[in-house]
């Protein structure tokens with residue numbers, strides 16, 4: 200029903216078949232009729248002289264060096280051309296040259312991986328994400344099979360992030376890959392607190408494998424593997440505190456996590472801050488600034504306002520899942536400072 204991994208595999212195979220062939224023969228065989236007129240003399244002088252220059256993988260055309268590269272080499276960020284891009288370009292009356300000169304001046308648009316839960320069951324997740332004006336690149340179901348669904352081409356925008364911010368970036372739909380996970384989200388208990396649903400291990404392993412693949416192919420740094428709640432902390436809670444970010448870091452080397460030794464170094468002074476300065480405007484501003492510098496969208500108001508509480512809660516959902524009330528305690532404060540030191 201929707202494109203799956205097979206399509207990606209086919210594309211990669213085609214990429215392997217397509218290889219670049221910029222050769223002396225192919226370019227020199229261009230017709231350059233030598234008629235004895237001034238115009239044709241000009242034509243002759245403009246004929247490209249191509250000299251293979253094997254060292255450094257360069258060829259020389261009209262005395263200019265071009266890189267001769269293999270477009271199948273997806274590990275190179277700076278000189279690949281997508282197979283889809285080549286075959287779909289179709290200017291009327293013209294053709295896209297089969298001789299490609301991939302520029303080194305390029306990079307991937309994909310800079311972030313954003314994790315979500317759907318807060319819907321399997322069927323409704325598929326229905327909403329494929330038939331409404333909300334989407335994600337990938338949907339990870341809640342079944343112990345080997346399938347991951349691709350709903351949107353990786354090179355296109357999907358509508359998953361909404362109004363969002365992280366560090367110097369806004370509107371992360373423009374430059375992120377969105378992964379939706381089938382998970383019911385949370386219910387409110389009798390005291391009005393959110394009770395989140397866990398992620399089965401088989402489902403988490405699928406998500407982790409997908410993140411690993413994407414992070415490798417697009418060279419996405421740990422600081423840019425985030426939850427929806429990190430980039431929209433006043434609006435969103437997903438993927439929630441049950442998403443095992445620590446396991447993702449420990450078992451797969453993906454995303455951010457703090458070093459325990461660093462937190463221990465901070466904990467005494469952090470405790471002192473909480474005991475003696477908790478309501479000091481200067482201290483509150485310091486905490487807000489640290490959250491902002493780490494990446495969150497937050498205003499420096501010097502008060503424990505509603506939005507600040509939501510940002511702290513989002514931080515706790517990700518990095519301190521055993522305490523998620525949105526109130527800064529010594530441990531949350533120590534973790535924030537440790538993470539900032541490690542990933543600033």
Ligand SMILES: [Zn+2]
Pocket residue numbers: 314315316359427435437
């Ligand atoms: Zn979301």
